[in-house]
Amino acid sequence: MYNKLVKHLIFPLHEKIMGRDTYKFLEQLSREQYLPEKELKTLQLRKLKELLIHSKKNIPFYTKRFADAGFDPHKMDSIEDFKVLPLLSKEEIRKNLEDMKWKGSPGGLHRYNTGGSSGNPLVFYFDRRRQAYDAAARALTHQWWGCDIGDKELYLWGSPLEITKQDKIKDFRDKMTNDLLISAFEISEAQIPKMVEQIKAFKPKCIFGYPSTVALFCEMATKQGYDLTKLGVQVVFSTAEVLYDRQRETIGRFFGGVPVVDSYGSREGGFICHECPEGKYHVMDPNYIIEYLKNGKPVGPGEDGEVVLTHLDAWGMPFIRYRTGDVAQPGEDGCKCGRTWSVIKNIKGRTTDFIVTPDGRWQHALSVIYVVRDIEGVDEFKILQHGVDDVEVLVKLHENLYPGDGDARIVAGLKKRMGDDVKVTVSHVSSIPREASGKFRYVVSKVGAFERG
Numbered sequence: 321m322y323n324k325l326v327k328h329l330i331f332p333l334h335e336k337i338m339g340r341d342t343y344k345f346l347e348q349l350s351r352e353q354y355l356p357e358k359e360l361k362t363l364q365l366r367k368l369k370e371l372l373i374h375s376k377k378n379i380p381f382y383t384k385r386f387a388d389a390g391f392d393p394h395k396m397d398s399i400e401d402f403k404v405l406p407l408l409s410k411e412e413i414r415k416n417l418e419d420m421k422w423k424g425s426p427g428g429l430h431r432y433n434t435g436g437s438s439g440n441p442l443v444f445y446f447d448r449r450r451q452a453y454d455a456a457a458r459a460l461t462h463q464w465w466g467c468d469i470g471d472k473e474l475y476l477w478g479s480p481l482e483i484t485k486q487d488k489i490k491d492f493r494d495k496m497t498n499d500l501l502i503s504a505f506e507i508s509e510a511q512i513p514k515m516v517e518q519i520k521a522f523k524p525k526c527i528f529g530y531p532s533t534v535a536l537f538c539e540m541a542t543k544q545g546y547d548l549t550k551l552g553v554q555v556v557f558s559t560a561e562v563l564y565d566r567q568r569e570t571i572g573r574f575f576g577g578v579p580v581v582d583s584y585g586s587r588e589g590g591f592i593c594h595e596c597p598e599g600k601y602h603v604m605d606p607n608y609i610i611e612y613l614k615n616g617k618p619v620g621p622g623e624d625g626e627v628v629l630t631h632l633d634a635w636g637m638p639f640i641r642y643r644t645g646d647v648a649q650p651g652e653d654g655c656k657c658g659r660t661w662s663v664i665k666n667i668k669g670r671t672t673d674f675i676v677t678p679d680g681r682w683q684h685a686l687s688v689i690y691v692v693r694d695i696e697g698v699d700e701f702k703i704l705q706h707g708v709d710d711v712e713v714l715v716k717l718h719e720n721l722y723p724g725d726g727d728a729r730i731v732a733g734l735k736k737r738m739g740d741d742v743k744v745t746v747s748h749v750s751s752i753p754r755e756a757s758g759k760f761r762y763v764v765s766k767v768g769a770f771e772r773g
């Protein structure tokens with residue numbers, strides 16, 4: 321019963337106090353997910369045009385940018401027209417932040433930042449409209465998996481940023497809205513019993529968290545003999561990191577064979593796409609224009625391109641043709657679930673998830689991850705690329721299974737993938753630190769973190 325109260329009274333009231341039209345947008349998105357393709361394109365063009373006219377009028381950075389490109393949004397009659405504008409890099413945002421803000425934003429602007437792939441934080445601003453759309457997109461995709469506003473949701477969260485924000489008011493709000501946040505910033509064996517007790521007492525319907533964190537929790541709890549297969553969890557939502565197959569299996573099994581659902585987005589880019597029950601990743605088309613570009617040219621289905629986004633509801637600080645630094649492929653349109661939103665495929669990690677070889681190849685993290693993962697007795701590990709020919713592997717062992725030639729195998733495996741001239745050192749450590757954001761990264765590359773030209 322309480323979940324109905326949350327859905328129909330408490331959450332709407334909370335959003336109203338915050339000045340957000342989340343419910344209105346949720347209703348819109350619910351309808352728009354089945355719009356025929358032609359109507360969807362018309363909707364995107366209308367929203368894009370409104371955004372660009374607003375940007376020209378109210379945002380000094382774009383007023384100048386449009387003039388420099390000889391672009392007038394009033395004359396647009398196709399989505400293609402705005403592609404004469406240059407791509408927007410993180411560096412430009414850092415340099416021009418003040419000029420990218422809409423000073424007259426209703427409800428004010430709200431400052432956020434991200435650690436950034438190079439550890440160089442990117443500061444940006446959201447207005448209430450954008451917050452509401454992102455929240456509505458999240459609520460809608462939860463509904464795809466039978467999880468409604470007001471249902472009990474456990475956040476197994478790794479970010480100290482979120483924890484520090486979790487003051488008493490938020491703690492109270494979480495209770496009111498049926499959410500529970502468990503800090504999993506540094507999971508240890510000793511914490512597991514307490515965490516399991518909290519989860520058992522709360523009985524969540526869905527779980528939301530970083531896959532690395534949730535998987536680690538599941539592995540440790542399994543090892544300590546805990547069984548949560550009958551707890552009634554119906555779905556686990558994975559966020560913010562690449563979800564590896566092995567993690568999907570571990571997590572799904574631990575909670576009794578439930579689906580583990582993936583999504584893709586970022587703090588600055590927002591809630592870009594989400595997996596549907598047919599296993600396809602649908603782009604939130606009414607909120608975005610997504611381009612897939614290689615050397616500035618669009619790629620076709622089955623080809624890798626950098627994801628470049630325009631957020632149609634970010635009016636407070638518009639992101640227009642923003643280079644995410646992520647790589648993915650456009651999918652074939654159409655899905656058995658009936659949703660008409662476009663499909664994105666083979667999303668590869670952030671730029672940090674790549675290793676750059678001395679001969680200039682960008683290797684996906686998995687290619688080096690497999691080398692270390694294949695060696696028995698490795699509990700956790702992290703691969704640090706300090707320079708193009710200098711790699712360090714941090715290894716935390718469990719039990720005594722680690723073979724005598726383990727270090728030599730890691731060195732040989734990495735040299736094989738990266739080149740013989742690369743210096744590889746293996747360091748044995750007792751714990752592996754998380755990133756400042758709380759995310760876990762298997763591969764951190766100082767070379768691969770530079771934005772690609």
Ligand SMILES: [Zn+2]
Pocket residue numbers: 596597598599600602655656657658659
């Ligand atoms: Zn689908």
